[in-house]
Amino acid sequence: MDDAVFKAIADPTRRAILDELVERDGQTLFELCTRLIGTHGLTSSRQAVSQHIAVLVAAGLVRTRREGRYTFHHVDTSPLTAIAERWPHRKAGPPCPASP
Numbered sequence: 001m002d003d004a005v006f007k008a009i010a011d012p013t014r015r016a017i018l019d020e021l022v023e024r025d026g027q028t029l030f031e032l033c034t035r036l037i038g039t040h041g042l043t044s045s046r047q048a049v050s051q052h053i054a055v056l057v058a059a060g061l062v063r064t065r066r067e068g069r070y071t072f073h074h075v076d077t078s079p080l081t082a083i084a085e086r087w088p089h090r091k092a093g094p095p096c097p098a099s100p
């Protein structure tokens with residue numbers, strides 16, 4: 001699962017989608033496309049954004065909910081928490097001496 005999460009957040013458009021969902025959760029594809037253009041200047045096609053969302057869904061970072069004709073997208077940051085817990089926080093030690 002970690003590989004899917006790393007792949008998902010490696011792309012700047014997918015990170016922008018996550019930013020928009022964190023800012024306002026529960027958006028439709030149309031709303032996300034509009035916000036990506038307005039906020040980030042990204043002019044990806046609706047189909048391209050839909051494919052990016054599919055990658056985010058596969059990684060568990062986005063969940064979808066259908067309601068009538070509309071599908072709403074919701075952010076889920078729990079996979080990111082698992083990554084943060086993988087490498088516990090440590091203070092940097094003294095610098096290593098230079099090799100001769």
